[in-house]
Every structure is written in structure tokens, then in C-alpha cells.
Amino acid sequence: MSERMEFWLYLYFPQLQLDKLLLLQNTTTALSGQNKSNNYLNLTAPLAIVGADHQLLQLNSAARQAGLTLGMGLASAASLCHQLQLVPHQAEQEQQQLQQLAQLLYQYCGDIALQADSGLVLKLSPMLALYGGAMQFWQQIQQVLQQAGYQYHFATAQQPLVARLLAQQGWDQFLLQKDKIQQQLKALPLQQAQLPEKLLEQLQRLGLAQLDDLLKIPQAELVRRFGIEMLQYLQQLTGAKPALLQFIQPVEQFEQQLELLYEMERSDQLLGPLKHLFGLLQLYLQQREQLAYQLELSLLQRQDQQQQLQLHSAQGEYQSKDWLKISELQLERLKLNKAVIQLKLSLRRAGPRYAQYKTLFAGHLGAGKAQLYSALQLLSLLQARLGKEQVKSPCLHNDLLPEQASSYASALEPQASIAGSLAAVRPAFLVEPPLALDAEQQQQLQLHYGPERLSSGWWQQQSQHRDYYVAQNSQGQWLWLYRDLQQPEQLYVQGYFS
Structure with a gap:
């Protein structure tokens, strides 16, 4: 690839909201150990995400099998499938999901821009030399996307618009060969070329069916007949005009909110959604080689009320399962004032992560053996289960009398230095x-x-x-x-x- 040649990767997420529903329901059901009730959406039955114009935007497999198609009107869909479950489309939520994905990918690519049509565009050219090749870079991106758990399509091209058109058609090819990309682009139907509706009607009346038919006509002739809109489109398609993209900036602190599938009245029901949040935290900490020592969990309720929990780890943790265990122990002692409708997780204190050493036989425990904890991990679990104020450690005081020379203080609280030597x-x-x-x-x-x-x-x-x-x-x-x-x-x- 020439050094001057510029390539872009487009990631298209066709059903962000539906995928998130599936992820949350699976974790909620698995961790709470409950059977499905009326509060749950049944994702194995036909379900659709509906836009403000009453058209179907996202469909699960059961809805597709029932004969429903994207773009179908609500009345037609209801007549075909009486058991169809409907969920209003939440564009703001999808933008938040895209922002989360972009922050996760920022560790591997410095130029990422959000797109309004559920997509991310990544500038490849500066990253290929860093990773020693295109496939090495793509493997890193795939690993992050697999952990996120969302369905996606992708394509590469020299222009962001071309990459977007191919990705939204499900091309799913990571290529840097210009001729193959152009061949695929030319075969694209005009109905899928994202032309302005008025221009599309005019071109179809002329008998043009594919993008190749349009590109064969001299550009000057197209501009003369169809005006400035056609010129702007062709400039983006050919790269004559640079794409106007606003690249994201990395967030300085981890803070994520999650709207629950339904109102949760018991604290143990929160473990499923929390697993999702702690998974995002784990990715954030892994990318920065950090450990979290203190988290703040806000349980948001109706009428702007909330309850807060302070989650502590004396040793520092980054894995989702460790923070989930700490939160589970604290939630056992918590009585909810009202049903919870939203969760908010904030990282309050973190530090660098160094190599952690295990005991010689830690990896050879047989089935059914108790898990080994370090002293600091055990301390964190005790504080979560009993309360931080109930776990204390002895400390010395600068006093000669025995009953005044020692007392109990909060565990790991810094102790004042004692002058002189202790009597033997x-x-x-x-x-x-x-x-x-x-x-x-x-x-x-x-x-x-x-x-x-x-x-x-x-x-x-x-x-x-x-x-x-x-x-x-x-x-x-x-x-x-x-x-x-x-x-x-x-x-x-x-x-x-x-």
C-alpha cells in the first residue's frame, strides 16, 4: 500500500438497541435465577423496535420468521403477527452505546468518529505501521467487538462514504485492494446508494439501476442536469472533497449509566445489569493497565430519588467477577426504598496495575476446592459483607500504660509512627x-x-x-x-x- 493512500474502516451496528436488550435479559435471568415473568420481554417471541414514524427498525429472528420486514408499517406488521412485542426506538440510548464502543476502540485507533446511522468510522492509515500490518490491527478490533457482544457489519475503502455504503450492505470484507473495492461499489443498486430521494427518482426514470451506470456518465454532465446536490455526492464518493468528521476525545473518568428493562424491587435482581456494567469497567481498566480501588454505585429511582453504595477493594481489582462478588455482598444488606429504574456506576479511585503473583499451587485446585483469596481480597469481601465500620485492625498508640497503648481502628487505616523501641x-x-x-x-x-x-x-x-x-x-x-x-x-x- 502506498504511503499516500488513505483507507477507512466503517463499522455498522444494525440493531444496537435490540442487542442490548438481549444482553441484559440474558445476564438478568442467569444471575437472578428467576423464571420469566410478565415484567420480562420474551426475546424468543416476535419483537420489533419501532420508530417514531411507526415503521419497524429492528427485528429479532422470530419476527423475521413471522414474515415481518424492516421498514414495514405498524398496521401491516400487526395484521401479520398478532403476538408482536413492540419497543419504542431510543436513538439517544444508541448514541450512548456507540460512544461506549468508540471509547473502547480508542485504545487501538486514535481517529474515530461517530455516525448518525449507528456506525463508527475509523481512520486506518496511521495505525497500520504501528501494528505491523492490516490484519494484526483488525484482529485487535475484532477482539474488542466480540467482547462488546453487538452484531456488526464492516467494510474498508479509501473514502468514508464508500466504506459506509458497503458496510451497510453487509459486505464484511477487510481489504486494502482498491480495484476490488471499486468493483463491489459499482455493483451497488442505486436504491442502496443513499442518494437524496429526489435525485434517486430522476435517475430511475432515466433507466439507471446500479451505481456503475451513474459513474459512467461524465461528471460535468451529471452536475449540469442534476445540480449542486449531485456534485456534492460525487465529491464524497470519489474523495475529491474531504469528509467532515468530528473525532472523539477519550474520557478522563469511567462513568456509565444503564436503564433497566423493568422496575426492580429486590436488590438481588440488580446483579444481572451490574454484570454488564462491570464488564465495561473491566475493558476500561484493562486498556489502561489499572486497578479500581473505589466505585460509586447509584440506584436511581422514580421522583429523582436514589440510593448510593460505596464499593471498596483494599487490594484493587479490575475483573468483573471480583467487583460483582463485592457488590453482591453489599446488596445482601441493602433494603431498597423504592423500585430501581436505572443504574449509574462511577470510578472514584484507581491506580496502576502491576504483576500479581499467585501461590505455587493456586492453579492446581481440584474441583470443589475452596477458592484462594489474598489477604486484601478477603478483607474487601469482609467489609462488603459486614460493613466497612465492622472490620477493624489493632493499632498502637504512643502511651506507656497497657490499656492506653493499643486500640482498634478501621482496617488499613494509616497508623501514627511510635517513637522509641517497644519493651521486650x-x-x-x-x-x-x-x-x-x-x-x-x-x-x-x-x-x-x-x-x-x-x-x-x-x-x-x-x-x-x-x-x-x-x-x-x-x-x-x-x-x-x-x-x-x-x-x-x-x-x-x-x-x-x-
Whole structure:
């Protein structure tokens, strides 16, 4: 391919809304474990997406088998198929889906433009040298499209309009041979050439049937007879006039919304739609080699009400299944105030992903064996199940008195540094509150170490002065004792050595 030769790839998605319905219903049914009810659309029965002009825009296989065709009017469709399910077309939702796909593909192609007719146009020429060839680049694109799960058609050409016409006819060829592309273009019927309706009628009256018939006529003659509209069309078709495309910019932060198929009144029903959102998050994080540490999940309800969940991972996760497990544990504790109609997932904190090492035998677990979790993964699951405030870890304080020297704080909370070195002679178990010994018990003690004087609290007018000893009682137990200098006759057991 010549360095000056420019090629474009067009991706056409003929049924974005219908494909999304299928993806959401499959995940919702699989994860909720429920049988289909009246709330569900039955995607195995005839179903159609209907436009504002009451024409059928998208059909599932059952509707096609019933004899329905694209562009058919609603009245004709209803007379052919009485069980036809109708869903209003949502153009704004499809544009959001295209935007999501474009962001996923941006990692592999820097020039991507959205098209109004459910398509994406990608500039190939700068990427071929980077990937070492056309097929290597196309394999990367196919992998992303396969993960997204939408049906698509594609074509390549030197002009975006030509690539679009061929893709929308389902050509599905990734070629960089100009002669083969032109041969396919010339065989295109004029009805499928996206000509203005008035021009199409005039050309058909002249007996022209294919695009080749039009291209054989001198351009000057066509412009003289059909005016400026024909000139503009031919310039786009031949590349004489550059296509006006607005390329997307990468989003700085992950944030996705998902409208639910129906109102969900139980938290466990949300797992299916959440799997779809976490799948998009996984692709976002994989492309950027990142881990997510904190997510915000908003459950949008009617009358502008919502409930929010903060999802945390101490270790950081990028895989959909790990975040789904964390969200499942939190949803078990959640009581919905109202039925949920929409979900919104936002990435609040992320960091770089480094190589993660597993134990030697982690990959050799037999069937039925428990899954291995790292310490941080286990901590994240416990926080999700019990609540973040219920999972604590011990921490040290800069105080000499044993009952003041340690406490419990939120897990992984940064601890203040402790000046000096810790004393070596300390028991494994503390007694709370300290146990007072009577005179007989004191007489049976054998002192082995001490006194060690500890003074604390004098700067807060709560001074305490104690002498500590290590002793052994008649049962052979090793005790950590202290005597309060304000009550020197009384001994207390502060702890036991293991």
C-alpha cells in the first residue's frame, strides 16, 4: 500500500438497541435465577423496535420468521403477527452505546468518529505501521467487538462514504485492494446508494439501476442536469472533497449509566445489569493497565430519588467477577426504598496495575476446592459483607500504660509512627479490667523481674504511676503484675504470658 493512500474502516451496528436488550435479559435471568415473568420481554417471541414514524427498525429472528420486514408499517406488521412485542426506538440510548464502543476502540485507533446511522468510522492509515500490518490491527478490533457482544457489519475503502455504503450492505470484507473495492461499489443498486430521494427518482426514470451506470456518465454532465446536490455526492464518493468528521476525545473518568428493562424491587435482581456494567469497567481498566480501588454505585429511582453504595477493594481489582462478588455482598444488606429504574456506576479511585503473583499451587485446585483469596481480597469481601465500620485492625498508640497503648481502628487505616523501641517483656494476653489479688494470692507469688516503673498522663492532669513485675503463681502461670503507687499494698494482674 502506498504511503499516500488513505483507507477507512466503517463499522455498522444494525440493531444496537435490540442487542442490548438481549444482553441484559440474558445476564438478568442467569444471575437472578428467576423464571420469566410478565415484567420480562420474551426475546424468543416476535419483537420489533419501532420508530417514531411507526415503521419497524429492528427485528429479532422470530419476527423475521413471522414474515415481518424492516421498514414495514405498524398496521401491516400487526395484521401479520398478532403476538408482536413492540419497543419504542431510543436513538439517544444508541448514541450512548456507540460512544461506549468508540471509547473502547480508542485504545487501538486514535481517529474515530461517530455516525448518525449507528456506525463508527475509523481512520486506518496511521495505525497500520504501528501494528505491523492490516490484519494484526483488525484482529485487535475484532477482539474488542466480540467482547462488546453487538452484531456488526464492516467494510474498508479509501473514502468514508464508500466504506459506509458497503458496510451497510453487509459486505464484511477487510481489504486494502482498491480495484476490488471499486468493483463491489459499482455493483451497488442505486436504491442502496443513499442518494437524496429526489435525485434517486430522476435517475430511475432515466433507466439507471446500479451505481456503475451513474459513474459512467461524465461528471460535468451529471452536475449540469442534476445540480449542486449531485456534485456534492460525487465529491464524497470519489474523495475529491474531504469528509467532515468530528473525532472523539477519550474520557478522563469511567462513568456509565444503564436503564433497566423493568422496575426492580429486590436488590438481588440488580446483579444481572451490574454484570454488564462491570464488564465495561473491566475493558476500561484493562486498556489502561489499572486497578479500581473505589466505585460509586447509584440506584436511581422514580421522583429523582436514589440510593448510593460505596464499593471498596483494599487490594484493587479490575475483573468483573471480583467487583460483582463485592457488590453482591453489599446488596445482601441493602433494603431498597423504592423500585430501581436505572443504574449509574462511577470510578472514584484507581491506580496502576502491576504483576500479581499467585501461590505455587493456586492453579492446581481440584474441583470443589475452596477458592484462594489474598489477604486484601478477603478483607474487601469482609467489609462488603459486614460493613466497612465492622472490620477493624489493632493499632498502637504512643502511651506507656497497657490499656492506653493499643486500640482498634478501621482496617488499613494509616497508623501514627511510635517513637522509641517497644519493651521486650510484655505478655501475650491482657486482662481487662485488671484483676485485683487478695493477700493470700499475693503471698504465693514468686517475683522474677521488676520493678519497672511506668508513669503516664501527667501532662493531662491524669497522672498514673505504676511499678510492674513479672511473677509466677502457685499454678505455674506467669503473670504481669503492677502496683499502683497510690495504693502500694494492692497488686493487680495486668496480663498473662503464653
